[in-house]
Amino acid sequence: MKNKFLPEQLAEFEKSIAENAKDQAGLLKSIHLAQKVFGGVPVEIQRVIGKHHDASISKISGIVTFYDYFTSDIQGKNIIEVCVGTTCYVQEANDILKKVCEITKCEPNSTSRNKEFSVVIGRCLGKCELAPNVIINHKTHNKVTIDKVTELLKGI
Ligand code: FES
Structure with missing residues (x-):
C-alpha cells in the first residue's frame, strides 16, 4: 500500500x-x-x-x-511488542498476543489501518524471570496476563 x-x-x-x-x-x-x-x-x-x-x-x-532502530514500514502511533520467546511462550504469550491483536485490530508484525497501533512479535527481551513480557511504547511490562494487557491497552 x-x-x-x-x-x-x-x-x-x-x-x-x-x-x-x-x-x-x-x-x-x-x-x-x-x-x-x-x-x-x-x-x-x-x-x-x-x-x-x-x-x-x-x-x-x-x-x-x-539497524534495528529503523523500519521500512511506517509504524503506528503506539508500538506494542509481545515477547514470544521460549519462556514467555510457555507462559501463554501467544494468548496475550492474540488479545493484543484483537484489541488493536492489527495482525502480528503489522500496523493497523488507522496507524494507531503496530504489533510486533518479540524474541526474548532478556527478562525471562519476569515473563511474560510486553513492551508498550518503550515501557516494559512484566508478568503480563490477558486482563493486565487489556487494562494497559485501554489506557492508550
Ligand atoms: S523469552 Fe520473553 S523475555 Fe525471555
Missing part, C-alpha cells in the same frame, strides 16, 4: 535533509530524522533522501535494514 504524507510535512523534511546533505555524516542523520518524523523509512522516503544525498536506494535500504 502506498503511504500518504502531508505536503507540509514532506517540505519540512526535505528542508532539513537538504541541510544534512552538506554534512559527511548527514545520510544517517536524514534516515534517523525520517524514522522520527514518519515513524519509518519507506521506499518513497528513501527516494527523497537519495535525491538529496545523491545516494542509491540500495545503499539507503541497506542502512535501514542493517
Whole structure:
C-alpha cells in the first residue's frame, strides 16, 4: 500500500535533509530524522533522501535494514511488542498476543489501518524471570496476563 504524507510535512523534511546533505555524516542523520518524523523509512522516503544525498536506494535500504532502530514500514502511533520467546511462550504469550491483536485490530508484525497501533512479535527481551513480557511504547511490562494487557491497552 502506498503511504500518504502531508505536503507540509514532506517540505519540512526535505528542508532539513537538504541541510544534512552538506554534512559527511548527514545520510544517517536524514534516515534517523525520517524514522522520527514518519515513524519509518519507506521506499518513497528513501527516494527523497537519495535525491538529496545523491545516494542509491540500495545503499539507503541497506542502512535501514542493517539497524534495528529503523523500519521500512511506517509504524503506528503506539508500538506494542509481545515477547514470544521460549519462556514467555510457555507462559501463554501467544494468548496475550492474540488479545493484543484483537484489541488493536492489527495482525502480528503489522500496523493497523488507522496507524494507531503496530504489533510486533518479540524474541526474548532478556527478562525471562519476569515473563511474560510486553513492551508498550518503550515501557516494559512484566508478568503480563490477558486482563493486565487489556487494562494497559485501554489506557492508550
Ligand atoms: S523469552 Fe520473553 S523475555 Fe525471555
